[in-house]
Amino acid sequence: MQGLLCIMAQCTTLIISKMRSKSITELTNRIRNMHYTRIKQAIFLTLFxxxxxxxxxIKSELYESNASVIVKNLDNQKSDFGLSLFVSGTSNTMQDSKIVETYLNSYDELQKLDKMFHLKEHYSSDHIDIADRLYKWSTKEDFLALYRSRLQIFYDEISGILNIGFLHTDPQTAKAIVEQLIQDANQKINLYNRDISQRQLSFITKQVETNKAKLEASIQALEKFQSTHTLLDPTQDAQTQYSIVANLEASLVEKRAKLNELRNYMNEKNFEIIRLKHEIEEIEKTLKRIKHSLTDPKVQALNSYIFEYERLKNLVEFNKELYKQSLLQLETIKAELHKNAKMLLVLTKPYLSEGYSYPQKGKALLTLLLLMSLLYGIVSLIEAIIREHFD
Structure with a gap:
């Protein structure tokens, strides 16, 4: 009996010792998990x-200044400045606006602004936070990327309005840069159109020279024809000869009628009849000679002279018209070179900002809190999965 009690006592002692050991292990794990959780929370809180x-x-506070402009074609003859200003010529306006946008984003414009406002020096100074600041090892591409991040350009395809803005730590400088951007864009778009006009001028100048040479050659051919055939105007000569033939034929008919009338009561040997016969013979000889000169195939007829003369004359007139039109085009393009065919019409002027626009601190903090909470939840979930796997 005593042996049984002793065995039961030993078993009880063993069970109690195992329970105590398990409780201590669980307690240790709980303490360790709480420690890890606190460390994790401390890390996330510190990062936040x-x-x-x-x-x-620390983040640089940037002031924004912007303006709204539209590309206006000064050659447009429409006088109304109503809603048609915003809806007419949309395709051309879009093309011009995209040209402006491309140029303002270019390194050429950045260099020009850098000379005036010392942007590279500013971006390398303490006015810019360490995340956006340029350093000695920063490249030209870094400089351009930072400039483009400060430049705000938006084009509204419906209205054709181009919004140009710029961010800077100094609101006065931001306003001045936007004003300079508008001025440079205005100069560039007109320089682009002048370049096109210059190329057109070169082409039209060659056309003028070519048409002038053709005109001079056709005039020389006409003068040579006139001097060779001693004819100033074959058309007038032909008209004169045909008029003479018509008059002679009319006179011949009249004299024959008079001769027949005189024969009714006069003798054939009468002086008046003899004179009429002689006049009729002379008129017939003259008519025969003139018609022979007009129609004789052995001698070049006057009609062929007329056709050749008309051809040369029409060629001169045609070349003269071509030369005239090319001169008009030349003068038009020359006028285009000395005027601004297009301009940026400023709808809203750049303004001086009284408060910074970026960063939006409230929105940024809320976004940061959400992201950190999401990241903390993901890390906790992964940790729980790994712990369950080992257990």
Missing amino acids: LLIATFILF
Whole structure:
């Protein structure tokens, strides 16, 4: 009996010791998990505080100034400045606006602004936070990328309005840069159109020279024809000869009628009849000679002279008209070179901002809080999965 009690006592002692050992292990694991959780929370809280501090106190506060412009074609003859200003010529306006946008985003414009406003020096100074600042090892591409991030350009395809804005730590400088951007864009778009006009001028100048040479050659051919055939105007000569033939035929008919009338009561040997016969014979000889000169195939007929003369004359007139039109085009293009065919019409002027636009600290902090909470949840979930796997 005593042996049984002893065995039961030993078993009880063993069970109690195992329970105590398991409780201690569970307690140790709980303490360890709480320690890890606190470390994890401390890490996430520290990261949140560091980033929030950067956003609130270190991130550069940028002031925005912007303006609204539209490309206006000065050659447009429409006088109305109503709604048609915003809807007419949309395709051309879009093309011009895209040219402006491309140029303002270019390194050429950046270099020009850098000379005036010392942007590279500013971007390398303490006025810019460490995340966006340019350093000694920064490349030209980094400089251009930072400039483009500060430049705000938006084109409205419906109205054709181009919005140009710029961000800077100094609101006065931001306003001045936007004004300079508008001025440079206006110059560039007119320089682009002048370049096109210059190419057209070169082409039209060659056309003028070619048409002038053709005109001079046709005039020389006409003069040579006139001097060779001693004819000033074969058409007038032909008209004169045909008029003479008509008059002679009419006179011949009249004299024959008079001769027949005189024969009714006069003798054939009468002086008046003899004179009429002689006049009729002379008129017939003259008519025969003139008609022979007009129609004789052995001698070139006057009609062929007329056709050749008309051909040369028409060629001169045609070349003269071509030369005239090319001169008109030449003068038109020359006028285009000395005027601004297009301009940026400023709808809203750049303004001086009284408060910074970026960063939007409240929105940024809320976004940061959501992202950190999401990341903390993901890390906790992964940790729980791994712990369950080992257990």
